[in-house]
Amino acid sequence: MAEQLLNIHQLNKHFGGIVATDNVNLSVEQGLIHAIIGPNGAGKTTLIAQLSGQIKPDSGEIEFGGHSITGYNTARRAREGLARSFQITSVVMPMTLLQNVMLAVQGTSGHSFRFWSPVSEDREMATAALESLAAVGLDDRADRIAANLSHGEQRQLEVAMALAMKPRMLLLDEPMAGMGKEEGAMMVDILNSLKGDITILLVEHDMDAVFSLADRLSVLVNGHIIATDTVENIRNNHEVQKAYLGDGHA
Amino acid sequence: MGWFPQTISGRVYAVILLILAPAPFVFEWINQPFYLDLLSRALILAIAVVSLNLILGFGGMVSLGHAAYIGIGAYSVGIPSYYDFYNGWLHLGLALSVSAAFAFVTGAISLRTKGVYFIMITMAFSQMVYFTFLSLEEYGADDGLVIYSRSEFPEWLTMDGSTSLYYWIFGLLLLSLFFVRRLVHARFGRVIVGSKFNDQRMQALGFDTYRYRLVCYVISAMMCSLAGMLLGNFTGFISPDMIGWARSGELIFMVIIGGAGTFFGPLVGTIAFVLLEEFLSLITVYWHLIFGVMLVALVLFGKGGIDGWLSLMDRKRADNG
Numbered sequence: 001m002a003e004q005l006l007n008i009h010q011l012n013k014h015f016g017g018i019v020a021t022d023n024v025n026l027s028v029e030q031g032l033i034h035a036i037i038g039p040n041g042a043g044k045t046t047l048i049a050q051l052s053g054q055i056k057p058d059s060g061e062i063e064f065g066g067h068s069i070t071g072y073n074t075a076r077r078a079r080e081g082l083a084r085s086f087q088i089t090s091v092v093m094p095m096t097l098l099q100n101v102m103l104a105v106q107g108t109s110g111h112s113f114r115f116w117s118p119v120s121e122d123r124e125m126a127t128a129a130l131e132s133l134a135a136v137g138l139d140d141r142a143d144r145i146a147a148n149l150s151h152g153e154q155r156q157l158e159v160a161m162a163l164a165m166k167p168r169m170l171l172l173d174e175p176m177a178g179m180g181k182e183e184g185a186m187m188v189d190i191l192n193s194l195k196g197d198i199t200i201l202l203v204e205h206d207m208d209a210v211f212s213l214a215d216r217l218s219v220l221v222n223g224h225i226i227a228t229d230t231v232e233n234i235r236n237n238h239e240v241q242k243a244y245l246g247d248g249h250a
Numbered sequence: 251m252g253w254f255p256q257t258i259s260g261r262v263y264a265v266i267l268l269i270l271a272p273a274p275f276v277f278e279w280i281n282q283p284f285y286l287d288l289l290s291r292a293l294i295l296a297i298a299v300v301s302l303n304l305i306l307g308f309g310g311m312v313s314l315g316h317a318a319y320i321g322i323g324a325y326s327v328g329i330p331s332y333y334d335f336y337n338g339w340l341h342l343g344l345a346l347s348v349s350a351a352f353a354f355v356t357g358a359i360s361l362r363t364k365g366v367y368f369i370m371i372t373m374a375f376s377q378m379v380y381f382t383f384l385s386l387e388e389y390g391a392d393d394g395l396v397i398y399s400r401s402e403f404p405e406w407l408t409m410d411g412s413t414s415l416y417y418w419i420f421g422l423l424l425l426s427l428f429f430v431r432r433l434v435h436a437r438f439g440r441v442i443v444g445s446k447f448n449d450q451r452m453q454a455l456g457f458d459t460y461r462y463r464l465v466c467y468v469i470s471a472m473m474c475s476l477a478g479m480l481l482g483n484f485t486g487f488i489s490p491d492m493i494g495w496a497r498s499g500e501l502i503f504m505v506i507i508g509g510a511g512t513f514f515g516p517l518v519g520t521i522a523f524v525l526l527e528e529f530l531s532l533i534t535v536y537w538h539l540i541f542g543v544m545l546v547a548l549v550l551f552g553k554g555g556i557d558g559w560l561s562l563m564d565r566k567r568a569d570n571g
Binding site for chain 1: 432451465
């Protein structure tokens with residue numbers, strides 16, 4: 001059996017009376033694209049937020065790379081190699097693409113209590129950032145201001161930033177959200193090209209994209225994972241069809 | 251002339267610095283010592299405003315309590331002098347260390363909050379300083395404290411005489427401007443600016459933004475205490491009146507008039523503020539009213555402050571070829 005990069009043990013999160021995460025157990029194998037699907041309000045984003053540290057779980061344990069990261073804050077998890085992208089585009093709008101991605105390089109390359117040398121003269125960081133921009137096809141627009149990009153381009157920038165952190169694992173929260181067909185197809189290509197190098201946990205609504213990308217699928221319903229299996233088996237899983245795919249997808 | 255800036259804003263700032271550099275000799279020559287006083291006061295405030303701009307303009311931390319650090323700097327001169335300790339290094343060391351300690355403790359608490367709460371809590375802490383000095387009977391309480399002699403430095407660094415003091419002020423101002431520029435363009439500054447626009451993102455990128463913001467706050471406070479140390483020496487008299495929350499509010503206005511988050515904006519904003527205040531009050535006793543209207547108009551219509559207008563002119567010129 002391949003190595004497990006991420007292990008989630010009995011994770012629970014309640015918001016008042018609402019159960020957002022219900023006893024979730026999940027293992028993500030090294031090198032795979034593991035997708036989480038589920039109806040709206042199933043708790044997918046809440047789960048991602050607990051993995052990246054924005055929300056603290058009520059109970060349970062998160063193991064990453066062999067040790068517990070449950071007590072780590074967002075920044076420390078990012079430095080450990082667990083990078084996330086956001087469902088709602090979250091970049092530094094007034095900065096250029098290059099500056100945005102250089103921030104991502106900077107965040108995972110030592111501390112930033114450096115007060116004197118200009119970042120703009122740091123060739124090494126710029127080169128690393130341009131590589132990530134090239135990986136998502138944005139390197140020809142490196143000096144544009146992020147706010148002036150199209151929505152699809154901003155989503156690509158979001159992924160470039162996550163890549164620039166040289167993560168061991170990417171948490172992608174609906175990377176295709178709000179994208180047109182063409183842009184969506186481009187994102188699928190980008191993610192496919194990363195396959196094998198980076199472990200990816202993907203939350204996505206676009207079923208075509210999920211089926212073409214994912215090696216493993218987990219189905220989240222009402223905060224609980226009702227099945228984890230290969231794409232083929234999930235498609236044929238009666239319980240899953242009833243709970244989720246039954247309404248038009250299967 | 252390759253050394254001279256090509257942009258309008260750059261030229262305006264270069265001219266201002268070229269006017270400021272020989273100011274004491276010019277005013278002596280035309281026999282107007284009053285203007286040197288006015289200018290000295292303006293440039294002292296400018297150091298405080300540059301320091302505030304670092305956290306407010308670049309870091310998005312709107313502190314309504316920065317005058318407290320002017321107070322700490324001024325009393326770092328006043329209290330030792332009261333006991334006949336005039337050593338300038340002592341004054342300087344006290345100002346920097348006490349302001350750093352106070353900023354570290356209050357910043358650690360204040361930076362847990364955001365927006366209006368940050369404004370209110372910084373104001374509350376600065377009022378604590380204000381009322382502390384107000385209650386210290388030994389050091390004059392609300393009557394203030396007279397400083398009989400300036401901080402003592404080696405001969406080549408002396409503060410005695412208005413020209414020497416002016417160059418102390420001008421020198422520290424230039425250092426502050428230069429330091430902020432280096433800081434903002436360095437790794438540290440990128441984190442501070444990024445955190446202003448999208449703190450959540452910066453954390454997801456691996457930055458413990460709270461720590462960086464706290465260090466930035468402490469640096470700003472220490473810079474501001476230098477202004478206080480100079481002010482104590484300049485006026486030869488310090489009182490709690492200098493550091494009330496209204497003064498903190500004025501500092502914010504000066505940042506905004508000049509252009510928040512710009513390098514030279516704080517300097518021109520402060521000079522504009524001090525000159526307007528001075529000349530309006532000569533024209534009419536109702537100058538507060540005119541001044542108030544001008545400030546409101548500036549906040550409403552003058553986005554980007556003076557630096558913003560100058561940059562706009564630069565962009566227009568660039569568009570026209």
